[in-house]
Ligand SMILES: Nc1nc(=O)n([C@H]2C[C@H](O)[C@@H](COP(=O)(O)O)O2)cc1CO
C-alpha cells in the first residue's frame with residue numbers, strides 16, 4: 001500500500017508562493033510586490049500585485065522613480081495589498097490573513113486595519129527604516145494587527161509553464 005507524500009509544501013509556503021507568483025504580473029521595473037489574502041480556515045480569498053489602476057496604461061503612465069511627481073510612478077501605482085483588498089468581492093475580510101512579499105506602507109496599513117484583516121505575514125522589509133513603514137507598525141500595534149516575517153525555507157519550486 002502506498003503512503004502519503006511527505007514533501008508537500010506547507011500552508012505558509014503555499015500562500016507566500018501564491019503572493020510571489022502574483023507579484024510576477026507586476027510591470028514595475030524596480031519592485032514587484034504580490035499579496036494573497038487567506039481566510040481563517042486557509043482558503044484563498046483574493047490576490048493582487050502593484051500596478052496602475054484600470055484604464056491607466058502601463059505604456060503611457062511613467063515608471064520613473066524620481067523627478068516631477070506627476071511624471072513618476074508614486075502618485076499612480078496601486079499597491080499589491082490594496083489591490084488584493086479591492087479585488088475581493090465576496091463580503092467581509094474580518095479575521096483574514098494577508099501574505100505579502102514586502103512590508104505594507106502606511107496607506108495600505110490603514111486599508112488592512114479597516115478591512116478587518118488581523119494578521120500580516122510579510123517576506124522582505126527593505127523599507128523598514130522609512131517613516132511610512134514605521135507608521136504602519138505603530139498603527140498595527142495599536143489596532144491589534146499581528147505581523148510576523150515569513151520564515152524562508154529556501155525550497156525551490158520549479159513551474160514549467
Ligand atoms: N508594500 C508595498 N507594496 C507595493 O505594492 N509597493 C509598490 C509600489 C511601487 O510600485 C513599488 C515600490 O517601488 P520602489 O520605490 O521600490 O521603486 O512597489 C510598495 C510597497 C512598499 O511599502
Ligand SMILES: [Zn+2]
Pocket residue numbers: 079081082104105106107108109
Ligand atoms: Zn501600500
